[in-house]
Amino acid sequence: MSGATHTPAAAQTTTFGNAGALRIVMMVVILGLLLAAPFFLYPIFVMKLLCFALFAAAFNLLLGYTGFLSFGHATFFGGASYFTAYTVKEWGVSPEIGILIGVVGAAALGLVMGLIAIRRQGIYFAMITLALSQMFFFYCVQSGWTKGEDGIQSVPRGHLFGLIDLSNTTNMYYFVLAVFLIGVAIIYRFVNSPFGMILKSIRENEQRTVSLGYAVDRYKLGAFVMSAALAGLAGGLKSLVFGFATLTDVTWQMSGEVILMTLLGGIGTMIGPVVGAGIIVTLQNELATSDFPVTIITGLVFMACVLLFRRGLVGEFYASRLGRKLGFRPEQ
Amino acid sequence: MQAMPVTLQDQPRVVLSARGLGKDFSGFTAVNSVDLDVEHARIHALIGPNGAGKTTVFNLLTKFLPPTRGKIMLLDQDITNVKADKIARMGLVRSFQISAVFPHLTVLENVRVALQRPSGLATQFWLPLSSLDRLNGRAEELIADLGLTQYRDTRATDLSYGRKRVLEIATTLALDPKVLLLDEPMAGMGGEDVAVVAGIISEVAKTRAVLMVEHNLSVVADICHHVTVLQRGEILATGDYATVSQNPAVRTAYMGTED
Numbered sequence: 346m347s348g349a350t351h352t353p354a355a356a357q358t359t360t361f362g363n364a365g366a367l368r369i370v371m372m373v374v375i376l377g378l379l380l381a382a383p384f385f386l387y388p389i390f391v392m393k394l395l396c397f398a399l400f401a402a403a404f405n406l407l408l409g410y411t412g413f414l415s416f417g418h419a420t421f422f423g424g425a426s427y428f429t430a431y432t433v434k435e436w437g438v439s440p441e442i443g444i445l446i447g448v449v450g451a452a453a454l455g456l457v458m459g460l461i462a463i464r465r466q467g468i469y470f471a472m473i474t475l476a477l478s479q480m481f482f483f484y485c486v487q488s489g490w491t492k493g494e495d496g497i498q499s500v501p502r503g504h505l506f507g508l509i510d511l512s513n514t515t516n517m518y519y520f521v522l523a524v525f526l527i528g529v530a531i532i533y534r535f536v537n538s539p540f541g542m543i544l545k546s547i548r549e550n551e552q553r554t555v556s557l558g559y560a561v562d563r564y565k566l567g568a569f570v571m572s573a574a575l576a577g578l579a580g581g582l583k584s585l586v587f588g589f590a591t592l593t594d595v596t597w598q599m600s601g602e603v604i605l606m607t608l609l610g611g612i613g614t615m616i617g618p619v620v621g622a623g624i625i626v627t628l629q630n631e632l633a634t635s636d637f638p639v640t641i642i643t644g645l646v647f648m649a650c651v652l653l654f655r656r657g658l659v660g661e662f663y664a665s666r667l668g669r670k671l672g673f674r675p676e677q
Numbered sequence: 678m679q680a681m682p683v684t685l686q687d688q689p690r691v692v693l694s695a696r697g698l699g700k701d702f703s704g705f706t707a708v709n710s711v712d713l714d715v716e717h718a719r720i721h722a723l724i725g726p727n728g729a730g731k732t733t734v735f736n737l738l739t740k741f742l743p744p745t746r747g748k749i750m751l752l753d754q755d756i757t758n759v760k761a762d763k764i765a766r767m768g769l770v771r772s773f774q775i776s777a778v779f780p781h782l783t784v785l786e787n788v789r790v791a792l793q794r795p796s797g798l799a800t801q802f803w804l805p806l807s808s809l810d811r812l813n814g815r816a817e818e819l820i821a822d823l824g825l826t827q828y829r830d831t832r833a834t835d836l837s838y839g840r841k842r843v844l845e846i847a848t849t850l851a852l853d854p855k856v857l858l859l860d861e862p863m864a865g866m867g868g869e870d871v872a873v874v875a876g877i878i879s880e881v882a883k884t885r886a887v888l889m890v891e892h893n894l895s896v897v898a899d900i901c902h903h904v905t906v907l908q909r910g911e912i913l914a915t916g917d918y919a920t921v922s923q924n925p926a927v928r929t930a931y932m933g934t935e936d
Contacts, residue, residue: 557848564800
C-alpha cells in the first residue's frame with residue numbers, strides 16, 4: 346500500500362480529553378443550576394422548560410441519530426399527556442403509574458405510526474407522520490374520554506409511591522428534575538450503545554448495513570418507538586405539572602415547535618435540543634404578557650436559525666474556532 | 678449462524694447458481710436469461726462493456742433488486758424471494774462499486790459493525806459502547822490480516838482510496854461469507870494497490886467462492902478461474918480466460934478489436 350501515513354488519531358486524543366473534561370464541568374454546572382433553580386426562578390416555568398427539553402431531546406433521538414424528520418411527534422407528547430391525566434384522575438392511579446401508562450401508550454402509538462411510516466423517507470415520511478398525527482388530533486377532538494375542547498382538567502398530582510406529596514411545588518420540581526435526568530440518561534445510553542452503533546452505521550451507509558445482514562427497518566422502528574416513548578414521558582410529566590391535558594399538545598403546531606427547538610439548539614448534539622427548548626419556552630413566557638405576537642418572534646428566530654446558523658446554537662459552537670480548540674468535533 | 682461442517686472440502690462445487698435470470702425496467706430489459714454457476718474455492722469474473730448489466734446481475738443475486746424472471750439457488754436453497762439482509766445472513770455478502778465504508782467510523786469500528794450481529798451484540802440499547810470491546814480482538818485480527826493495523830483508529834474517510842477498498846474487504850470477511858460478491862474491487866486503484874488487493878482476493882478465495890465484476894483484464898487473467906462475458910444483459914461467452922479471450926464475438930464486443 347502506498348501513500349502518506351495519515352494518523353490524526355494521536356493528535357485527537359489529547360484535545361479529546363479536553364472536551365471530555367469540559368463536558369463533565371459543564372454537566373456539573375448545569376446540574377447545580379437545575380438543583381438550585383426553584384429558589385431563583387418560578388418553579389412551574391422551570392418544570393415546563395424541563396418537560397419541553399425532554400420532549401426535544403426525544404425528538405432529536407430520531408432526527409439527529411437516524412435522520413428521520415417526524416412531523417407527528419405531538420401525537421406521542423399529547424397522547425401521553427391524555428393517558429396520564431385520564432388514568433390519574435379517573436382511575437386514581439399514583440403519578441408514577443400514570444406516567445408509565447403514558448409512556449407505554451405513546452410507545453404503542455409510535456409502533457403503529459412507525460410501522461406505517463418507516464418505509465418512506467424524507468418528505469414522504471414527514472407527510473405520513475403529519476397525516477397520522479392529524480388523524481389522532483381529530484380522534485382527540487371527537488372522543489368522549491378526552492373531553493373534547495375542554496380537555497381533562499384539574500388532574501391531581503397525587504403522592505409519589507404513595508408517600509411524597511407532589512402538590513408541594515418543591516417536591517414536584519425535584520420529581521420532574523429526576524425524571525428529566527433519567528430521560529436524558531436513557532437517550533445518552535441509547536445513542537451510545539451497540540444498538541446506537543448500528544443506527545449510526547445505517548445513517549452513514551444504509552445499503553452497506555443491509556449487505557452486512559442487518560434488517561435496517563427494524564432498527565429504525567426501534568429508534569422511532571424509543572423516541573415516541575420518551576416524548577410520551579415528557580408529555581405525561583407535563584400533564585401532571587399543569588394538572589390538565591388539552592388539545593394544544595396534540596396539534597400539528599406542537600409537532601412544529603419541537604422541530605424548531607431541536608433545529609435551534611443543534612441536531613445530533615445531546616445538549617442542543619435542551620438549549621433550544623429553553624430559548625423557545627423562555628420567549629413564549631416572556632412574550633405571553635406583551636402585545637407582540639409570539640408566533641412572529643418564533644418565526645423570525647426560525648428564519649435566523651436556517652439562514653445564519655444551520656447547525657443550531659450548540660452545533661455552531663462545536664464547529665466554531667473556540668469549540669474546535671476545546672476539542673469538540675462538529676456533527677457531520 | 679450455522680455451524681460449518683467439520684470436514685470442510687476446499688474442492689470446487691457449485692454454491693451459487695442462477696437460471697434464466699432476467700430483469701425488466703419498465704419495458705427495458707436490462708438482464709435476460711442469465712445462467713451462472715459460482716463455485717466454492719474459485720474466482721469467477723463477470724466482465725463486459727459498460728451498461729452490460731453486470732451490476733444489475735449483482736443486485737439481482739443479492740436481492741437489492743427483485744428479479745423479473747428466473748431462479749437463484751444458494752447452497753441448495755432457493756433464495757429467489759428472500760430479502761437482502763436475510764441473504765447476507767445466509768452467507769452471500771456483497772461489496773459495492775462505490776466504496777462502501779462507514780466514513781465517520783474508525784477502521785476498527787467499521788469492522789466491528791460487521792461482527793456485532795453474528796456475535797449477538799446489535800440490539801442491546803441498554804449496554805454501554807464499551808460492551809463492544811470484546812469484539813476488538815477478532816476485529817484487530819482481520820485488520821492485521823489485511824495490513825491495516827496502523828490505521829486502527831483512523832476514521833475511514835481519512836484513508837486513501839485503495840485502503841478504503843481493503844477495509845471494505847476486511848469488513849466483508851468479518852462475516853465469514855460463503856460466497857463473496859465484489860463489484861469492481863480494483864476500480865480507480867493504482868498499480869501497487871491492485872497487486873495487493875488481487876493477492877488478498879486470491880487468498881480469501883481458497884476457502885470460499887468469489888464472484889467479481891472487474892474491468893482490469895490482466896487481473897482477471899491472473900487470478901480468475903472462470904470468466905463470464907455479458908453484453909446487453911445477456912451472456913456472450915463463458916469459460917476460462919484463455920478460451921473466452923480468443924472468442925471472436927468477445928473480441929468484437931469487449932476488446933473493441935475487429936481483426
